[in-house]
Amino acid sequence: MNKTDRLLAIVLELQSKGTLRAEDLADTFETSRRTIYRDIQALSEAGVPVVGSTGIGYSLMEGYFLPPLSFTIEEAVSLLIGTDFVVQKFDSSYGAKAQTAQSKIETILPERILDEVHRIRKTTKVVDPNLAKVSYKEKEYLAILRQVILTLTKVQFQYSKIRADTESHRHQVRKVAPYGLILINGSWVLIAFCELRQEIRHFRLSRMSDLIVTTETFLLPAEFNLQNYKTVDDRNIHVRMLAKQGIANRIKESNNFYLEEMAVKDEQLELTFRVRQIEDILSWVLSWGSDIVVIEPESLRIRVREEIELMSKSY
Template identity: 35%
Template sequence: MSQLSRLISILTLLKSKRLITANELASKFNVSVRTIYRDIRKLEDAGVPVTTIEGRGYSLMDGYTIAPIQFTEKQANALITAQHLVKQTNDMSFLKDFKEALTKIKSVFRTSIQEKSELLDKNIHVFDYHYENLSSNILSEIQLAITNFSYVEINYQKVDDSKAIYRKIEPYALYSTQKKWILIAWCHLRNDYRAFRIDRIRHFKILIEKFENRKFNLQTYFQSCHYNVT
């Protein structure tokens, strides 16, 4: 990490926490405490009102503001996904606080990010609270393909098949059940909607080509009892 990136990150941390120590910052960025001292001086020289509280750490002067943080589309998608997972908790106070916090976070999204996050929000459903870390590591990419109406090519291996088959698909929605993330997409091989287990996708590539929205509706899909997973 460059010094500039570290300075911006330190400023963000100072803004997000009431008090933080030099040791905590050094551990966070894997640098020496002496380097953190120099970084703090750099921020002070740049006019940032850092307050040093002897024996306790650093803080920012009350009332100091920085420009709103810009979220990337993937970061916004991660928050929307977390919202659906959090809904599975039995603690209503936690649900309320998380919803209010997320509302505040959404308020700083750029308009284009807000629109895409709302689209993704309508196309995710979680049946249970379990979550599995996917070795394929493509959930974020799938979300981008859904919100940008991008064709995707995959090699997909069925549960009872030893070979992966090439598919060109139009990704529309995601749901989670039995610790698995499932992608619902229009499959050009089968000329119909199909459900794909993400952990069985052996190759995944987002294409430049865009597809026309078929006006897929997740709730209608569920009601049709059409969600057998291959």
Template identity: 35%
Template sequence: MNRVDRLLALILYLQSRRTCTAEAIAEHFGLSVRTIYRDIAALGEAGVPILAEAGIGYSLMKGYLLPPVNFSEQEAYALSTGVMLAQRMTTHSYNEKMQSALDKIKAVLPNEAKQRLELLAKGMATPTTEHPQQADLSVLQQAIARKQLLSFDYQSASQTHSQREVEAAGLVFYLGRWHLIAWCRLRQDFRDFRTDRIHNLQLHSEQFQARTDFNAKDFLQNSTPIAQLTAQVRFIPAAADIARREWWQGITDEQQHDEGVVMTLNCSDWGSLACWLLSLGTAATALAPDEIKQELCRQSQAILALYPTT
């Protein structure tokens, strides 16, 4: 990105936020704080009314806006891809809003760019699998952004039902599902609600004061088990490719051998690793330590006990 484009992007970044620190801007653009200071100064010299407040950060003077900026063809491609991916992870009503936004972008593109975008859309696809019904994400987002109370019926993993009133704090996607993180007035604590278990969702006019400065990235980092254990496992090449895609706790080393690919897998407990390795059958062989071998034997014997021979 050249400097002119970066300065324009910096104005748009400031325009989309009330205040932001030089450190946050530097992290967003992948630049040094010193470079951000120089860019802020250059914008000020060019007449852009940037306000600075010690201990708080930078902001644009109220009322200052850039004129509407047309999307580039490459940006339209990126958003089209985003709509396609959203269709796999969101609700039908949310997809309609995404498609409406994309249609507005198409409307301002030149005819040739529109045709190329349509051609791209025909050439891209994701699996058309059925996804479980889930709560309307746009309602959950509104509750978070406007601090409005939510109520719903919730079905737990054990199939029990309860009525909940919650103060929404965040919306996080992990393990193939959207999760609402909210303060539950019934439990008097923060709870993690899977959106496909939420029914009869209601958004209320009552507003609340946020109990914490929730950050989705911090939540994911803190809620992920620490992978303090490691195991060496030999895979046949095809299974090694599966491991690279599926083993979510990380792979720290990989060595090619005549017998296969030996990987060092991180894990938080032997049980979950053994369960996953068993799903690969004879395509994976645990080499070390003895603890993972013992756990594989234990789980294998438990499986065999379910199918006694006659």
């Protein structure tokens, strides 16, 4: 990073994070504290109101903000592609804001850069063919849940879950304290404390119905941090299959969430999966026909045979 870029980056760091010590800035930009001292001096001489406090660090004078920044072609393309993603995957409120932001970005771009951005965007598109499209209901629920997370308000809903033994849908009323939202493999998931289970649980928005905002509020646990939160991995069933080598690329492209490992063994592909229940992988196995054979567990082999027999009766 050259000096000019570093000076701008220092101002952005101070503007976004408040007070920072010289050693913090030195670590961030991988340089010496002496260099940071010279950079702060250069910024002060250029009219940037940097305030230094001994033993505390540097900060920007209250009320100071950078004027509108210019974007490079690559930066502008990145931002506009990002707005396309928000329109596709977020609720209508954020989708509308993303389109507004897109218009603002395009408005401030110089004509030469804007023309180049449009040319590049014609060759780039955000498409996710392997993942289901976010439905209107999910986007509606997403907008509601975003608000109740901010206001620390509990919600209640019907939740549909497939029973492992019968594949029938079981509906339960859940009242939860919503902690956050995560987009996992194209599906929105609510992270919340469930009053029924008395623990943090995950709820797919696609399986919710009859969402109600209650009048009850809650306190977010001080130790909970969504950015550091890691979901519990309860995929305890190991599945092993053999497949024809010729479909290796197609298997990779299928982007199966449960696939752990793929290796060549005796001129065949050995596939290893970890699932919560055999129904998680059943439809995927059947979709490959005779190109894939389940080796273990026996319970999955039995379910595949049963499904094939039922299918044969339909024909």
